[in-house]
Amino acid sequence: MLLEGKTAVITGCSRGIGKAVLNRMTAQGASAFALVRREDAAFTEHCAALSEKYGVDVRMVYADFENENAVTAAAREILKTKERIDILVNNIGVAFPQRMLAMTPMEAVKRSFQINVFSGMLFTQLISKSMMRGRRGSIVFLSSSAAFDGGANIEYSAGKAAVLGEVRRLAVELGGFGIRVNAIAPGLTDTDMGGITSEEVKAAAMSRNIMKRMGEPEEIADAAVFLASDLSRFMTGQTLRVDGGLL
Numbered sequence: 001m002l003l004e005g006k007t008a009v010i011t012g013c014s015r016g017i018g019k020a021v022l023n024r025m026t027a028q029g030a031s032a033f034a035l036v037r038r039e040d041a042a043f044t045e046h047c048a049a050l051s052e053k054y055g056v057d058v059r060m061v062y063a064d065f066e067n068e069n070a071v072t073a074a075a076r077e078i079l080k081t082k083e084r085i086d087i088l089v090n091n092i093g094v095a096f097p098q099r100m101l102a103m104t105p106m107e108a109v110k111r112s113f114q115i116n117v118f119s120g121m122l123f124t125q126l127i128s129k130s131m132m133r134g135r136r137g138s139i140v141f142l143s144s145s146a147a148f149d150g151g152a153n154i155e156y157s158a159g160k161a162a163v164l165g166e167v168r169r170l171a172v173e174l175g176g177f178g179i180r181v182n183a184i185a186p187g188l189t190d191t192d193m194g195g196i197t198s199e200e201v202k203a204a205a206m207s208r209n210i211m212k213r214m215g216e217p218e219e220i221a222d223a224a225v226f227l228a229s230d231l232s233r234f235m236t237g238q239t240l241r242v243d244g245g246l247l
């Protein structure tokens with residue numbers, strides 16, 4: 001049990017990597033605040049099943065991360081419980097269909113940055129205050145291999161690179177409070193987001209990695225468990241590349 005007795009806040013739990021992180025972290029003994037955009041009966045049932053199976057608390061929090069007021073309200077709802085937060089996983093992300101900068105309206109760039117960069121930053125600002133009081137914690141951001149190789153849209157690649165700068169600065173600011181901050185940069189992973197990438201881009205991505213396949217959400221989630229746990233206690237400000245070997 002790598003996370004026994006800890007409490008995690010995980011964003012974007014409805015599906016994909018976020019749901020796998022929720023499953024893996026609760027299996028390792030963590031209670032969770034699971035952030036989803038809206039109420040959904042199947043997801044509510046899923047959380048109840050995790051609670052029952054692993055003997056942990058799983059509480060749902062609803063927020064649309066395109067809306068700053070909703071992000072603030074969600075953080076306040078969590079902080080109001082006065083529970084000590086040990087882990088924050090900033091997982092929410094969007095990718096728009098592949099196109100060049102020349103074909104990209106600035107509105108799309110701003111919307112992408114709002115969700116992929118600014119909302120996670122605002123949410124971290126609010127949640128990390130509670131972690132600072134507890135003088136310990138681990139924060140994990142989901143970046144992307146696109147931050148290194150420009151393998152996706154301009155707004156996505158640039159936003160995911162911005163996340164890496166944010167991770168380094170936060171590691172510097174929060175280290176003195178016993179809080180570690182790291183990123184995961186997944187390669188193409190088999191989720192709805194992975195699925196929207198064109199067949200051509202998918203084939204190119206798979207041909208470039210050593211393992212010649214897409215990642216599974218659970219393989220990314222296992223890296224999040226590692227970074228959240230004491231197994232990575234001497235790591236901060238780092239980016240773990242989980243991409244099947246994109247060299």
Ligand SMILES: NC(=O)c1ccc[n+]([C@@H]2O[C@H](COP(=O)([O-])OP(=O)(O)OC[C@H]3O[C@@H](n4cnc5c(N)ncnc54)[C@H](OP(=O)(O)O)[C@@H]3O)[C@@H](O)[C@H]2O)c1
Pocket residue numbers: 011012013014015016017018036037038063064065066091092093094115142143144145185186187188189190191192193194
């Ligand atoms: N899949 C890949 O190939 C890949 C590769 C590198 C990095 N990543 C990164 O890994 C993270 C997870 O990606 P994924 O593959 O699991 O994506 P996904 O299957 O598309 O899931 C995205 C998650 O983010 C949530 N979300 C998106 N916009 C939101 C909003 N405005 N407000 C609240 N929630 C919102 C979605 O909620 P709803 O269900 O309500 O839409 C969903 O839970 C992202 O940061 C992504 O950029 C993914």
